[in-house]
Amino acid sequence: MTQNDARIVICPACATANRVPAAKLGAGGKCGKCASPLFTGAPLTLTSANFDAHASRSDIPLLIDFWASWCGPCRQMAPAFTAAAPQLEPHMRLGKLDTEAERAIAARYAIQSIPTLAVVSKGREVARQAGAMPTSAIVAWAKSAIGR
Numbered sequence: 001m002t003q004n005d006a007r008i009v010i011c012p013a014c015a016t017a018n019r020v021p022a023a024k025l026g027a028g029g030k031c032g033k034c035a036s037p038l039f040t041g042a043p044l045t046l047t048s049a050n051f052d053a054h055a056s057r058s059d060i061p062l063l064i065d066f067w068a069s070w071c072g073p074c075r076q077m078a079p080a081f082t083a084a085a086p087q088l089e090p091h092m093r094l095g096k097l098d099t100e101a102e103r104a105i106a107a108r109y110a111i112q113s114i115p116t117l118a119v120v121s122k123g124r125e126v127a128r129q130a131g132a133m134p135t136s137a138i139v140a141w142a143k144s145a146i147g148r
């Protein structure tokens with residue numbers, strides 16, 4: 001890897017693709033279109049409008065929390081997932097997918113139970129884990145999924 005290797009980073013605010021030198025991923029870059037920070041230290045909300053950009057177009061692997069508001073274990077795990085974001089960025093993007101609001105995406109991934117965590121890189125699912133986890137386990141599992 002050289003200094004000039006660019007990575008496609010999808011803006012969490014407007015889903016525009018930004019090219020960022022690999023060496024500057026963690027340098028607090030902003031979106032060229034809307035000037036929002038490219039990494040916020042928090043999970044973003046995945047919808048049909050931004051899902052494919054983050055799951056398929058981005059060079060940053062996407063860690064998805066498939067959840068629903070009626071799911072107690074999902075709500076219990078939510079703070080742990082949020083706390084994992086600053087530990088995994090900028091090597092991963094964390095996003096939450098409401099399986100009730102975005103049924104088509106949940107169906108595409110054949111989500112059987114929630115919470116389910118999945119890692120998707122360039123459109124390909126590389127890991128999946130059902131059940132709630134504490135922050136430390138989320139971080140360790142996600143890092144192993146992307147070989148870090």
Ligand SMILES: [Zn+2]
Nearest residue numbers: 011014031034
């Ligand atoms: Zn933007």
